[in-house]
Amino acid sequence: MKNLPSLDQVRIGIIGLGYVGLPLAVAFGRKFPTVGFDVNAERVAGLREGRDETLEVSAAELASTWSRCRPPSIAPRTRTWGR
Numbered sequence: 165m166k167n168l169p170s171l172d173q174v175r176i177g178i179i180g181l182g183y184v185g186l187p188l189a190v191a192f193g194r195k196f197p198t199v200g201f202d203v204n205a206e207r208v209a210g211l212r213e214g215r216d217e218t219l220e221v222s223a224a225e226l227a228s229t230w231s232r233c234r235p236p237s238i239a240p241r242t243r244t245w246g247r
Contacts, residue, residue, distance in 0.1 A: 177198070183218050186220055214227055
C-alpha cells in the first residue's frame with residue numbers, strides 16, 4: 165500500500181446523480197475535488213441550473229458545490245450486457 169496517493173491528490177468521481185449519487189457527490193465535494201456523471205442530459209442540465217428534482221439537495225448546496233467542484237457531466241450511453 166505504499167503507492168497510494170496522498171489525500172491532497174485524490175479526485176472523486178460519482179457515476180449516477182440520483183437519490184444516492186447526488187448527495188454523495190455533494191458530501192465528497194465538501195472535502196475533495198469531485199465530478200459527477202449521469203447519462204440523463206435533462207438531469208445534468210437541471211443540476212447545472214441549480215435544480216434537483218429529487219429534492220435531496222437544495223439549490224444553495226448545489227451552488228456552493230459548483231463553486232468548489234466541476235459541474236456534472238453527461239456520460240455517454242454505452243451498451244449494457246444482455247441488451
